Amino acid sequence: MAAIDAVLDAAGVKNSRVRDFVRQWAEHTGAARVEVVNASDDARLIAEAVEAGELLPAGEGRYYSRSHPKDTARSEERTVVATNNESDKGVYNNWKPASEMRPMLTERMKGASAGKTMYVVPYVMAPPGSPLQPYATGVELTDTRTVVLHMIRMARVGVEHVNELADPDYFVRGVHVTGDLDNLGQGTPDDQRYFVTIADERTILHYGSSYGGNALLGKIAHGLRQATYDGWASGKFLAEQFLLLGITDKQTGRTYHVCGGMPSASGKTNLAMILSPDALGDRYQVHFYGDDIAWLWVDPEDGRVYAINPEFGAFGVAKDTNEATNPTAVEAIAEGTGTIFTNVAYNEQTQDVWWEGRTKTPPADATGWRDWKGELISERSEAEKDAPWAHPNSRFTTTLANIPNIAPDYTNPKGVPVDAIIFGGRTRDREPLIRAITDLAEGVYDGLTLGAEATFAAEGTEGVLRYDPMSMRPFMAYSEGAYAAHWLKIIGAAKDQPIFAHVNWFQRGEDGRFLWPGYRDNLRPLLWLMQLRNGEVTGRQTPVGIVPTKEELQLEGMDDLRADDLETILSIDTHRWRQEMGHREEHLKLFPGMPEEIWEAHRRVAAGLEAEQGK
Ligand code: GTP
Ligand code: SPV
Numbered sequence: 001m002a003a004i005d006a007v008l009d010a011a012g013v014k015n016s017r018v019r020d021f022v023r024q025w026a027e028h029t030g031a032a033r034v035e036v037v038n039a040s041d042d043a044r045l046i047a048e049a050v051e052a053g054e055l056l057p058a059g060e061g062r063y064y065s066r067s068h069p070k071d072t073a074r075s076e077e078r079t080v081v082a083t084n085n086e087s088d089k090g091v092y093n094n095w096k097p098a099s100e101m102r103p104m105l106t107e108r109m110k111g112a113s114a115g116k117t118m119y120v121v122p123y124v125m126a127p128p129g130s131p132l133q134p135y136a137t138g139v140e141l142t143d144t145r146t147v148v149l150h151m152i153r154m155a156r157v158g159v160e161h162v163n164e165l166a167d168p169d170y171f172v173r174g175v176h177v178t179g180d181l182d183n184l185g186q187g188t189p190d191d192q193r194y195f196v197t198i199a200d201e202r203t204i205l206h207y208g209s210s211y212g213g214n215a216l217l218g219k220i221a222h223g224l225r226q227a228t229y230d231g232w233a234s235g236k237f238l239a240e241q242f243l244l245l246g247i248t249d250k251q252t253g254r255t256y257h258v259c260g261g262m263p264s265a266s267g268k269t270n271l272a273m274i275l276s277p278d279a280l281g282d283r284y285q286v287h288f289y290g291d292d293i294a295w296l297w298v299d300p301e302d303g304r305v306y307a308i309n310p311e312f313g314a315f316g317v318a319k320d321t322n323e324a325t326n327p328t329a330v331e332a333i334a335e336g337t338g339t340i341f342t343n344v345a346y347n348e349q350t351q352d353v354w355w356e357g358r359t360k361t362p363p364a365d366a367t368g369w370r371d372w373k374g375e376l377i378s379e380r381s382e383a384e385k386d387a388p389w390a391h392p393n394s395r396f397t398t399t400l401a402n403i404p405n406i407a408p409d410y411t412n413p414k415g416v417p418v419d420a421i422i423f424g425g426r427t428r429d430r431e432p433l434i435r436a437i438t439d440l441a442e443g444v445y446d447g448l449t450l451g452a453e454a455t456f457a458a459e460g461t462e463g464v465l466r467y468d469p470m471s472m473r474p475f476m477a478y479s480e481g482a483y484a485a486h487w488l489k490i491i492g493a494a495k496d497q498p499i500f501a502h503v504n505w506f507q508r509g510e511d512g513r514f515l516w517p518g519y520r521d522n523l524r525p526l527l528w529l530m531q532l533r534n535g536e537v538t539g540r541q542t543p544v545g546i547v548p549t550k551e552e553l554q555l556e557g558m559d560d561l562r563a564d565d566l567e568t569i570l571s572i573d574t575h576r577w578r579q580e581m582g583h584r585e586e587h588l589k590l591f592p593g594m595p596e597e598i599w600e601a602h603r604r605v606a607a608g609l610e611a612e613q614g615k
């Protein structure tokens, strides 16, 4: 193994614990060679990937990749959090003993990278200098070059991040082995894949995919699952699937920061990238900090909640991204940005890319176009002709610096003070446009009862939400009761508490149309929330929170908004809410050790609804 040492020496890897980790897994997985990666290797790795056909050019400075057709999204069933302590078992974390999972994964990975290069990717999931940096440092070992290229876009990558650690042993050890994607029995009873975070050993072992959160270990596995566990175990912080944005009021010179959770594919990226609606653009400016993960802590000096986005890029849903819905994203993925598209449609003659919703209808001339699986559109059979060209979970990967509304201080290690924490799901009725909550326990309770509609294809009964506490259901790492208590403790320590709110952009009319146009107009309810926090408006108190009056919302330029629709999205349907309270009770009962404050909040809201009904 003198060869490995020579590579590590040449790359300047001085941390002996990192060197041991690399040596151990290089031998075990049987990799033919080891290569240490810095961000500055990007251009060379891109050229190699293009040469090898792993990436195809998609215009100047942009690239296209297809994943294996059986490997197109995170697999929640195959994702496990393991620890050495059974009390970490929760309802959603799919807990297994570390003593069972470590040997199982080790066995699967044995010799599984034979003939391949093992890339060593040292990274940090924080702006350097952040007080949370010790929790943010990791090394991913991966046998797949496109994973490296995604990591360079999504995390800060470089040897310098592991060389001078206060505790050289304190870094997250991530091992990613793709495996033989043709023969893993994906989705069958004989599924070979396993995506395991051994949280109390700070080790991530992912086998059987090279897509997204299954393979980029910095993002979901470290940035969410491991970090949420570390935040709790240390008692210091929260790590959440949250967006983070800033709103500057140019008239008053004040800037506000809003973070919040929405389940996967419910609009975080879109909200973080919004431009002010034209009619308000002269006064307000929205700045992007993050679209998928935020880490939150309280600064004892000023007693405020601070947040950082630990990521370095955005891994956004392509579907419906266009000049009207998200012009910011369109610019962030333009030619010259180094963007990598995955599983969209691709034209091999023009190097163009397309996805559903990029334009109203697919390109009229199908010449050269292939769908996400690589099949020629022009050769589709009658039966296939209406199938989407792009996979519904097709994505773009671009660095934060490409996002035109990126906040000027997005690399500030101190993070930004948080004024509001919002939760939002996809609900076709009941949930108003926005309802504000000023009580901490009621705010946390609201997050814990966040849900999105069961879609027609998924499990679940109509009208019953698939609950997704704080949008963390797929990323929970310890028990939900302890998680709720940790939230109350962390945010409760703030002298200056953020205001909470629940938002919903997805109410529909009987004909199925969205009652609220959404996208850029979503700034309007957020502006109201800031005014409420400042005491400039009072709203209308309801049992489930404070809702805006029509007059309080700044609706300039929304001439097409129907008065009856506005009425609907600002009203509380007490009957539907009372039904929902029954479902919530069942949901909360699933979790042993739910703090009494949360139950009290539930009973307060329920009693308020009963009193309202009696009026
Ligand atoms: P993940 O990256 O999976 O965590 O998703 P996300 O929460 O960042 O969701 P994203 O912003 O990518 O949006 C998902 C889908 O919802 C996209 O197809 C959007 O076009 C759509 N969407 C986002 N905001 C709105 C809105 O305000 N109204 C409507 N109708 N659709 C929206
Ligand atoms: C999500 O699914 O919430 C994502 C995409 O952000 S992935 O990184 O694949 O988990």
Ligand code: MN
Pocket: 241, 264, 265, 292
């Ligand atoms: Mn996400």
